[in-house]
Structures are given as C-alpha cells and as structure tokens.
Amino acid sequence: MALKRKRADSDVEDDDDDRAPTPLTEAALSLWNSTMPRAADADALSAPPSARTTTASSATASNAPERLDACRIYRERSLAMPEPLAGLLQTVSAVREGPATPQSKRVAALNPTTKTMSELDAIVTLIDVFLYRPGMLPDEEETWAWRTLDSLWNEHCVPIPSAQDDATLQRALDAVGCPKKPKPDVTYGYAETSFTRPEKDAILTMPPRTRVLIGQPYLPFLVVEWKSDKSGGTVHHAILQAARDGAAAVNTAHKFYDTAGKVNPTEHETAIFSCCVSSRTAELHVHWRRDDVDEGVSWEMDKIYDARLSHEVDVFAFRSMVLNILDWARTTRLACVKAALSEYTKALETERAAAPRRPSKSQGLPTPSVSDAVGPASPASHSTAPHSTAPDSSRPPAKRRRQGPKSAASTSP
Numbered sequence: 001m002a003l004k005r006k007r008a009d010s011d012v013e014d015d016d017d018d019r020a021p022t023p024l025t026e027a028a029l030s031l032w033n034s035t036m037p038r039a040a041d042a043d044a045l046s047a048p049p050s051a052r053t054t055t056a057s058s059a060t061a062s063n064a065p066e067r068l069d070a071c072r073i074y075r076e077r078s079l080a081m082p083e084p085l086a087g088l089l090q091t092v093s094a095v096r097e098g099p100a101t102p103q104s105k106r107v108a109a110l111n112p113t114t115k116t117m118s119e120l121d122a123i124v125t126l127i128d129v130f131l132y133r134p135g136m137l138p139d140e141e142e143t144w145a146w147r148t149l150d151s152l153w154n155e156h157c158v159p160i161p162s163a164q165d166d167a168t169l170q171r172a173l174d175a176v177g178c179p180k181k182p183k184p185d186v187t188y189g190y191a192e193t194s195f196t197r198p199e200k201d202a203i204l205t206m207p208p209r210t211r212v213l214i215g216q217p218y219l220p221f222l223v224v225e226w227k228s229d230k231s232g233g234t235v236h237h238a239i240l241q242a243a244r245d246g247a248a249a250v251n252t253a254h255k256f257y258d259t260a261g262k263v264n265p266t267e268h269e270t271a272i273f274s275c276c277v278s279s280r281t282a283e284l285h286v287h288w289r290r291d292d293v294d295e296g297v298s299w300e301m302d303k304i305y306d307a308r309l310s311h312e313v314d315v316f317a318f319r320s321m322v323l324n325i326l327d328w329a330r331t332t333r334l335a336c337v338k339a340a341l342s343e344y345t346k347a348l349e350t351e352r353a354a355a356p357r358r359p360s361k362s363q364g365l366p367t368p369s370v371s372d373a374v375g376p377a378s379p380a381s382h383s384t385a386p387h388s389t390a391p392d393s394s395r396p397p398a399k400r401r402r403q404g405p406k407s408a409a410s411t412s413p
Contacts, residue, residue: 110129188224
C-alpha cells in the first residue's frame with residue numbers, strides 16, 4: 001500500500017472560497033502589502049501571456065478515464081506493493097531536517113499571485129523555485145540531469161494491451177480509443193553527460209521503444225503536469241495526464257531493461273514519479289508496473305503526498321521529497337541503468353565476435369598462373385618497334401588525371 005504522509009494535527013484545511021471577506025482596514029492593507037512580490041520578482045511575474053492564458057490547450061478529453069481504464073492504467077487503487085518498492089517510498093517520503101527554506105517561504109508568499117496566473121506563466125514563475133533546476137544543487141559537479149518543457153513523446157511508449165484473444169477488450173478499445181501521446185509540461189531525465197561514450201552508443205543502438213524521445217532526456221524519472229484555474233484546468237486533469245505519462249515512462253523503462261537482457265526487472269527499478277500541480281495544491285505520485293497472476297499486467301499510480309502551496313511547511317516537505325527523488329535517480333537508479341548498459345554492451349560484443357566474417361573482395365578472385373602473369377605472345381605480323389618501358393627524360397612528366405577528393409575512410413591521419 002502506498003505510503004501517504006499526513007499533515008500535523010495543527011494544520012487545518014483552508015479554502016479561500018469559504019473565507020469571510022477581509023475588512024478594508026489599515027492592518028488588512030499592511031498584511032496584503034507584505035504578501036505582494038518583491039521588485040526582484042517583477043521580471044518573473046511579468047512574463048508575456050501565452051496561448052494557454054485563454055485556452056486550456058492541455059485539457060484532457062472527456063473520456064480520458066475510460067481510455068486509461070481500457071489500457072489498464074489505474075489511479076489510487078492502493079494495492080499492496082512489493083517490499084523493495086515500499087522501501088523506496090520510505091526513503092523518498094523522509095522529510096529533511098531544518099526549518100522552512102527561503103524558497104519554500106517564497107512559494108507560499110507568491111501563491112496569492114501565482115494562483116491567478118495562466119498555466120504557462122505559473123510554470124515560468126515557479127519552476128525553479130518550487131522544483132529544482134538541473135545543476136543547481138551545491139554538491140553537483142556536473143549537470144547529470146536534463147529537463148525539457150512540453151516535449152511530445154514517441155507514440156509507441158504508451159502501453160496498449162494486446163486484444164488479439166480478448167474480444168471484450170477489443171470492443172472497449174474500439175469504443176473509447178487509446179490515450180493520446182504524452183506531452184508532459186516538464187520532464188526530468190538523464191543528460192548525455194551521465195554516460196560514457198560506449199554507454200551512449202549502446203543507448204543509440206537500442207530500438208526506439210526503449211526511449212520516450214530521440215535525444216535527451218534519457219529514461220525519465222520525474223514528470224510534472226501543471227494546471228491553472230485561469231486556464232480551466234484542475235488537479236483532476238493533471239492526475240489523468242500524469243497517469244498516462246507515468247505509465248508510458250514505466251513501460252519504456254521496462255522495455256529498456258528487457259532489451260538489455262534483464263527479463264524481469266523489479267518494480268523499483270522501473271518506477272518513476274510525478275508531480276501534479278494546480279493553482280492551490282501539489283500532489284506527488286509514484287508510478288509502477290504490476291504483474292498479477294490473475295489480473296495480468298497493470299500500470300498503477302499511487303499518491304505519496306499532497307501540499308498546499310500557501311503553507312510553507314507543506315511546500316518544504318514537498319520539496320524535500322522531490323530532492324530525495326533526485327538523489328535516488330542520481331545514485332541508485334543510475335547505477336542500475338549503467339549496469340544494464342554494461343551487460344548489453346558485453347552481449348553485443350559477444351554477438352559480433354561470433355558472427356561469421358564476410359570475405360573480402362580479394363578472397364573471391366582466382367589465383368593467377370605463371371602463364372597468366374607473363375601474358376600471351378604477340379603475333380609476328382603485328383610486331384612493331386620494340387616498346388621501351390623506361391620513361392622519356394626529354395619530355396616533362398605527363399599530368400595526372402584529375403581525381404575527386406579522397407573519402408574520409410581512405411584519408412590516413
């Protein structure tokens with residue numbers, strides 16, 4: 001069962017819509033001014049409006065839940081988890097020590113303003129404050145992670161069950177259709193700098209089904225779906241999209257390990273995480289692949305934590321867990337990926353060594369005999385002056401026929 005961290009008893013739920021109007025007094029105005037953004041935040045808050053300001057471009061289809069269910073992509077079933085995966089969630093859910101950080105306080109202070117923004121404007125304002133930018137952590141020697149915005153994933157990454165022998169499933173897929181290609185608002189994965197040259201070559205030799213994108217980031221471990229009240233989005237919409245994104249990332253990771261030769265990768269090796277952010281709240285989920293004897297393969301999504309963006313304590317706990325995910329991705333998960341690439345490279349080398357070598361062009365030609373080397377004698381009737389093979393020193397050497405540029409393969413260093 002997924003571990004859900006509960007807030008302290010002293011925390012109470014608040015909803016701005018249920019509050020009484022604030023009286024127009026000097027004390028109230030002073031409190032309002034203290035929550036306004038500082039001058040340093042002006043650039044971030046004055047981002048130009050985008051197409052998402054007036055249209056919910058990433059809103060889900062009305063039958064999105066049915067499409068997900070038809071593909072066995074489930075949300076919040078709270079089923080029993082394998083022990084290694086449950087242990088991973090214990091590590092991720094551990095809140096770090098210390099008071100709320102300045103970034104957490106800033107997110108809470110900006111919430112009265114950011115919750116009225118469009119989706120894109122809120123992302124631009126909060127992405128490096130609420131989340132983390134690759135390379136910004138103090139102990140990072142190099143940028144090992146890669147982050148992209150609005151990247152359209154490959155169409156084959158969403159898991160579609162085979163309905164070859166299941167007429168009921170085929171009718172369901174025909175009735176509701178399949179989920180659309182994922183396009184997360186934010187994708188965190190591995191940068192090229194995380195891998196050596198042989199490891200990168202091994203990744204590129206794998207079939208496309210082992211990658212969500214052609215290039216960086218490789219093997220995503222965290223996706224973010226962001227919604228805005230102003231754009232008509234809700235956290236429910238974000239959860240539906242994150243369920244699709246998470247299942248696609250887990251499916252791709254499973255195919256990566258399967259291609260590398262690891263037939264049954266564990267759940268915690270292929271698991272990934274997602275953040276679902278709305279104007280007021282943020283939820284953290286884990287996505288994992290479940291293979292049940294009776295039910296078959298399913299793609300699960302379970303909540304780990306939810307935070308109120310107006311409460312700095314909640315924001316601090318949420319950011320602590322995201323930081324734990326980054327630590328796990330940089331150490332334990334990356335080590336598993338590298339080990340799989342090493343085994344895959346060894347298998348490729350063994351296969352190439354065992355493959356029969358193709359004969360060269362010279363090996364297929366007959367060996368000339370002595371008579372062939374001397375050549376046939378010229379008839380006497382056609383004999384002329386004896387031909388001299390020595391060069392004529394009285395004439396300048398003839399110009400060589402102009403040739404095209406040598407190919408790169410024939411150029412010696």
